[in-house]
Amino acid sequence: MRKIILLGYMGCGKSTIAKTLSRIIRIPFVDLDEYIEEKTNLSINSIFEKHGEIYFRKVEHEAFLELLNSSEEMIIGLGGGTPCYANNHELLKGENVVSVYLRASIETLFNRLSANKSKRPLIANKNDEEMKEFIAMHLFERSFYYNQAQYKVNVDNKTIDQVVLDIVSILA
Numbered sequence: 001m002r003k004i005i006l007l008g009y010m011g012c013g014k015s016t017i018a019k020t021l022s023r024i025i026r027i028p029f030v031d032l033d034e035y036i037e038e039k040t041n042l043s044i045n046s047i048f049e050k051h052g053e054i055y056f057r058k059v060e061h062e063a064f065l066e067l068l069n070s071s072e073e074m075i076i077g078l079g080g081g082t083p084c085y086a087n088n089h090e091l092l093k094g095e096n097v098v099s100v101y102l103r104a105s106i107e108t109l110f111n112r113l114s115a116n117k118s119k120r121p122l123i124a125n126k127n128d129e130e131m132k133e134f135i136a137m138h139l140f141e142r143s144f145y146y147n148q149a150q151y152k153v154n155v156d157n158k159t160i161d162q163v164v165l166d167i168v169s170i171l172a
């Protein structure tokens with residue numbers, strides 16, 4: 001069954017957009033970060049702290065494969081880094097997959113993330129200046145992987161409903 005995959009940098013709105021999209025098109029939504037937290041019984045922060053990022057990427061890849069191989073139709077909101085590790089980007093073009101990159105500018109990401117960074121281990125300890133620089137560099141490194149998505153939707157200065165409608169028209 002079809003999998004609708006939302007991807008993009010931390011804070012681009014994957015979880016928020018997927019929740020509204022799910023209500024409108026009546027397809028269940030699974031957030032990969034939450035799925036990993038349930039599966040391991042650990043928060044993403046504790047997985048990073050206790051086992052390190054490499055272990056997290058392994059678990060993330062396995063969890064992504066499990067969801068892709070399930071028989072149900074679903075919307076999957078990826079983690080911010082999912083497409084950039086373990087060749088996960090190749091899975092974005094698979095059969096029965098519709099992948100959408102939610103593209104946000106550095107400014108949009110900075111504004112959204114500076115308000116809420118404690119649950120995001122990669123940026124939790126950075127001040128504003130460091131965070132701006134980190135986002136700019138990281139987004140540049142990751143863009144190649146994000147651009148492997150079949151569709152791209154700009155989210156800057158759009159409401160949640162506008163972004164959801166853009167995705168609904170892609171799916172029509």
Ligand SMILES: Nc1ncnc2c1ncn2[C@@H]1O[C@H](COP(=O)(O)OP(=O)(O)OP(=O)(O)O)[C@@H](O)[C@H]1O
Pocket residue numbers: 008009010011012013014015016017033078079080112116120155158159160163
């Ligand atoms: N179109 C939008 N307009 C305004 N605010 C938005 C929009 N989309 C998301 N937000 C806000 O931006 C913040 C980040 O959104 P969200 O947590 O959904 O991002 P994410 O991509 O799931 O991040 P992560 O990869 O860290 O899980 C939230 O506070 C959310 O309410």
Ligand SMILES: O=C(O)C1=C[C@@H](O)[C@@H](O)[C@H](O)C1
Pocket residue numbers: 009010033044078079080081082119120121122
């Ligand atoms: O951008 C990233 O690499 C991450 C984003 C989050 O969704 C989590 O998956 C984790 O904090 C790593």
Ligand SMILES: [Mg+2]
Pocket residue numbers: 014015016031033077
């Ligand atoms: Mg999220």
